[in-house]
Amino acid sequence: MSHYEAPIREPLVLGDKSYHDITEDIAKPIEGKANKHWYIAFGISLAAMLWGFGCIFYTVGTGIGVWGLSKNIGWAWDITNFVWWVGIGHAGTLISAVLLLFRQKWRMAINRSAEAMTIFAVFQAGLFPIIHMGRPWNAFWVLPIPNQFGSLWVNFNSPLLWDVFAISTYLSVSLVFWWTGLLPDFAMIRDRAVKPFQKKIYALLSFGWSGRAKDWQRFEEVSLVLAGLATPLVLSVHTIVSMDFATSINPGWHSTIFPPYFVAGAIFSGFAMVQTLLGIMRKVTNMEDYITRLHVEYMNIVIILTGGIVAVAYATEFFIAWYTGSPYEYYTYLSVGAATGPYAWAFYSLLFFNILTPQLLWFKKIRRSFIWSFIISIFINIGMWFERFDIIAIVLSKGHLPSTWWRFEPTFVDVGIFIGTIGFFFVLFLLYARTFPVIAQAEVKTILKSSGEFYKKRREQGIPSKPAINVTSSTPEISVVVSEEEKEEKLNSLFSKVGIFDPSTQTADDLKKISGVGPKLEGVLNGIGLYTFEQVSKMTKQEYDLLDSITGSFPGRAERDNWAEQAKNLLNG
Amino acid sequence: MESSKVIHAFYNDDEVLMDAVKAVKADHHHIEEVFCPFPVHGLDKAMGLAPTKLAITAFFYGITGLSVAIWMTNYMMIEDWPQDIGGKPSFSWMENMPAFVPIMFELTVFFAAHLMVITFYMRSRIWPFKEAENPDPRTTDDHFLMEIPVNNNEEELTELLARTGAVEINIVDKH
Numbered sequence: 134m135s136h137y138e139a140p141i142r143e144p145l146v147l148g149d150k151s152y153h154d155i156t157e158d159i160a161k162p163i164e165g166k167a168n169k170h171w172y173i174a175f176g177i178s179l180a181a182m183l184w185g186f187g188c189i190f191y192t193v194g195t196g197i198g199v200w201g202l203s204k205n206i207g208w209a210w211d212i213t214n215f216v217w218w219v220g221i222g223h224a225g226t227l228i229s230a231v232l233l234l235f236r237q238k239w240r241m242a243i244n245r246s247a248e249a250m251t252i253f254a255v256f257q258a259g260l261f262p263i264i265h266m267g268r269p270w271n272a273f274w275v276l277p278i279p280n281q282f283g284s285l286w287v288n289f290n291s292p293l294l295w296d297v298f299a300i301s302t303y304l305s306v307s308l309v310f311w312w313t314g315l316l317p318d319f320a321m322i323r324d325r326a327v328k329p330f331q332k333k334i335y336a337l338l339s340f341g342w343s344g345r346a347k348d349w350q351r352f353e354e355v356s357l358v359l360a361g362l363a364t365p366l367v368l369s370v371h372t373i374v375s376m377d378f379a380t381s382i383n384p385g386w387h388s389t390i391f392p393p394y395f396v397a398g399a400i401f402s403g404f405a406m407v408q409t410l411l412g413i414m415r416k417v418t419n420m421e422d423y424i425t426r427l428h429v430e431y432m433n434i435v436i437i438l439t440g441g442i443v444a445v446a447y448a449t450e451f452f453i454a455w456y457t458g459s460p461y462e463y464y465t466y467l468s469v470g471a472a473t474g475p476y477a478w479a480f481y482s483l484l485f486f487n488i489l490t491p492q493l494l495w496f497k498k499i500r501r502s503f504i505w506s507f508i509i510s511i512f513i514n515i516g517m518w519f520e521r522f523d524i525i526a527i528v529l530s531k532g533h534l535p536s537t538w539w540r541f542e543p544t545f546v547d548v549g550i551f552i553g554t555i556g557f558f559f560v561l562f563l564l565y566a567r568t569f570p571v572i573a574q575a576e577v578k579t580i581l582k583s584s585g586e587f588y589k590k591r592r593e594q595g596i597p598s599k600p601a602i603n604v605t606s607s608t609p610e611i612s613v614v615v616s617e618e619e620k621e622e623k624l625n626s627l628f629s630k631v632g633i634f635d636p637s638t639q640t641a642d643d644l645k646k647i648s649g650v651g652p653k654l655e656g657v658l659n660g661i662g663l664y665t666f667e668q669v670s671k672m673t674k675q676e677y678d679l680l681d682s683i684t685g686s687f688p689g690r691a692e693r694d695n696w697a698e699q700a701k702n703l704l705n706g
Numbered sequence: 707m708e709s710s711k712v713i714h715a716f717y718n719d720d721e722v723l724m725d726a727v728k729a730v731k732a733d734h735h736h737i738e739e740v741f742c743p744f745p746v747h748g749l750d751k752a753m754g755l756a757p758t759k760l761a762i763t764a765f766f767y768g769i770t771g772l773s774v775a776i777w778m779t780n781y782m783m784i785e786d787w788p789q790d791i792g793g794k795p796s797f798s799w800m801e802n803m804p805a806f807v808p809i810m811f812e813l814t815v816f817f818a819a820h821l822m823v824i825t826f827y828m829r830s831r832i833w834p835f836k837e838a839e840n841p842d843p844r845t846t847d848d849h850f851l852m853e854i855p856v857n858n859n860e861e862e863l864t865e866l867l868a869r870t871g872a873v874e875i876n877i878v879d880k881h
Contacts, residue, residue, distance in 0.1 A: 324844075342838065
């Protein structure tokens with residue numbers, strides 16, 4: 134009973150699925166053609182990305198002065214966007230690492246896409262500090278390498294440098310975690326691929342994964358240890374991001390609750406983005422049987438929990454700012470000053486999007502609804518952007534001296550770069566959804582028997598998950614596979630009769646026109662050198678048998694469908 | 707040439723495969739390899755594979771990363787160019803250590819994770835442009851393949867494997 138799971142648990146894989154059905158479902162979006170919606174979405178994203186790149190070139194070419202910054206507000210949209218994207222990047226590793234340590238099976242349907250989201254989000258995040266340097270070609274100065282200034286090294290006391298180490302470690306570790314999990318799934322696509330180019334690409338991407346028992350043993354151990362390493366890593370990254378603010382001496386920033394509060398906020402926003410992306414993806418790639426209401430509900434529960442932590446942190450900040458009685462605390466981002474000042478709209482947006490709307494998720498109907506979850510997730514994405522904007526722009530807009538007071542207004546370049554990163558993010562995600570196995574199919578296969586709807590129903594009826602072995606009726610086909618030399622000989626005798634295809638003088642025919650030949654079989658035939666109707670028309674019983682013994686696929690079909698006759702008709706017609 | 711022959715027995719269910727592996731082991735045959743589309747829990751134990759030591763290597767790689775971080779922060783901040791930053795002079799590594807904790811942590815994780823994964827790839831012989839070695843494409847889809855070397859005992863083995871529920875049995879010349 135290794136596959137036992139309490140019947141009260143809802144199934145995680147819906148429908149009457151076998152292992153092979155999972156393969157088919159996951160491979161379909163990759164092997165099929167993209168529909169119109171995909172092209173429209175991709176076109177819009179690409180346009181936004183190019184607009185953003187234009188704004189980046191303009192910034193770099195002209196100078197940071199094209200942004201809305203001033204000597205008083207040196208950080209605004211750029212760092213807001215940086216923190217927003219890094220925060221979004223937190224759900225992926227959390228889902229694949231923390232939920233793995235907790236043995237949560239529902240992670241398996243969503244971890245692949247959540248990790249992809251993480252990696253693409255961290256790309257966007259990394260862009261902002263690099264552009265903000267003003268001279269991005271000097272970005273390598275953040276690395277601890279010997280340089281032209283003698284041995285003036287980087288400053289290891291600075292949280293900004295900790296960020297460099299934390300985010301690059303996070304990005305690279307997430308990448309290898311993701312890729313290692315992808316190897317068996319790429320191998321699955323590789324072994325199904327019909328087109329030679331596709332086969333080559335996926336053979337390269339899968340690193341020659343063969344799936345030996347020893348490989349799987351190591352694979353599972355590596356996954357577990359990586360999860361153990363990534364769990365404190367994911368917590369450390371946003372802790373360090375929060376220290377960019379918390380180690381400063383600005384009122385509203387130098388707050389000791391920032392690390393846990395930022396981490397909770399990051400998970401909150403990351404899960405919201407996963408909810409947004411998967412809400413679209415399950416429809417577009419037909420993954421409704423794998424990303425179910427139950428998955429949506431579980432994610433919403435994480436959102437309520439982390440959103441609750443964030444709400445408590447806001448309340449604490451507001452109370453402490455008031456309780457200190459310090460005039461400098463009067464205009465922090467959560468204070469009476471902020472609620473009544475020129476940024477009141479940002480203050481109330483924060484409370485509305487981040488604190489009020491997620492409370493709807495307490496209702497079971499709402500947190501199990503796809504459309505409601507999608508809308509609320511968009512609201513949280515907006516709310517979490519406002520949180521970072523409020524922390525940075527409101528706090529900096531009222532410094533210690535009234536002479537430093539300044540109101541930040543973004544320019545079109547600020548907005549353009551932000552829109553550009555959203556476009557870039559979706560360009561990457563849309564490409565990913567068409568070329569990568571979007572669900573960790575090898576892992577989902579391991580839970581099919583314990584958590585699949587089909588097996589759960591059978592178990593209720595007392596049918597074991599192990600199929601019965603009936604030796605007398607299902608005696609296996611025992612065959613001796615021919616060696617390479619023998620195959621060569623047979624090929625020679627086949628082609629001495631039908632003739633060899635010469636690509637320089639002849640053109641290949643569409644063999645699929647022969648009834649009974651599909652794209653897969655055509656690939657097999659082309660693979661051994663059969664390309665034209667003329668060749669096929671010369672085949673007789675003897676050649677059919679040779680063909681069967683060489684390819685081993687679709688035995689007897691050529692004779693049954695009388696390919697030679699068909700090919701003759703196609704030649705004459 | 708008899709000794710280079712192997713039997714490829716195909717199964718289409720993980721539980722049937724597990725029982726088959728146990729049956730073949732109980733009959734004292736050597737299982738050369740099992741190819742699976744997904745991890746089957748307990749298979750390594752049933753086959754008699756030794757536990758992997760990758761987690762232990764990760765621990766030592768982590769220690770290496772930590773040492774590199776300690777050496778690097780000490781050399782760069784304390785020895786080579788000590789500076790007085792914000793009234794916090796760099797006289798001794800121990801006194802400045804709290805500021806170095808994030809770097810020490812990140813490098814520990816960085817070294818442990820990457821070197822362990824590289825070790826895994828090298829040991830399992832997986833890297834870009836490596837040719838796959840699974841004998842049948844179905845083994846990444848829904849079939850399990852057990853490979854057993856033959857020593858003039860084809861009949862006995864095929865009979866045993868058929869009894870364990872193999873759906874296909876091939877005798878292959880392995881070069």
